[in-house]
Amino acid sequence: MFLSTLLQKSKTILGISQTPEIAREVNENTDETTTISSECAKDTLTDSERYAELRETIYEHIRTIRDPEKPATLEDLHVVYEEGVMIKSPTDDKVCVIRIEFNPTIPHCSLATLIGLCIRVKLQRSLIEKYKLDIYIKKGTHSTEDEINKQINDKERIAAAMENPELHKLVEECILDDE
Known part of the structure; x- marks a missing residue:
């Protein structure tokens, strides 16, 4: 239910409509059927309001990711924070650019790449087209930030990492939502 609600909110903010049939599939575990009208969203919200809502929705998705080592969320450890979610104006192709900046707990955090991977996988599953x-790791907060930034933004490396069964299991455990 929680993921369904966030997915619906993401679609509303981005102004993407869905058919009643798709809405029924998304909400099959609930009694509600929601149809989102992109025209209504565009007419009632300014760009800055849509960006603010999208930013809030994205933060809601990533704040609950659990740290791989500690029994706490990334929000609890101040690894992710609202100001670290930035929405840039859409490109000419109408592609929304989302930038996430996170802050590892220590400058030589060995799990920074895994945390970035968890953020990416969670958002790829939660957001729409x-x-x-x-x-990115916040500038100046990790001893190997350039290398890690390159890894967590490389599609081929991400795909290869997720093919590793142990790593895949660990990511799944970190991003699992408690409902």
Whole structure:
């Protein structure tokens, strides 16, 4: 239910409509059927309001990711924070650019790449089409930030990492929503 609600909110903010049939599929575990009208969203919200709502929705998705080592969320550890979610104006192709900046707990955090991977996977599953996702370690907060930034923004490396069964299982455990 929680993921369904966030998915619906993401679609509303981005102004994407869905047919009643799709809405029924998304909400099959609930009694509600929702149809989102992109025209209504565009007419009632300014761009800055849509960006603010999208930013809030994205933060809601990533704040609950659990740390791979500690029994706490990334929000609890101040690894992710609202100001670290930035929405840039859409490109000429109408692609929304989302930039996530996170702050590892220590400058030599060995799990920073895994945390970036968890953020990417969670958002790829939660958000809908037409977005470009850039994830970066906050400048000056990690000893190997350039290498890690390159890894967590490389599609081929991400795909290869997710093919590893142990790593895949760990990511799944970190991004699992408690409902």
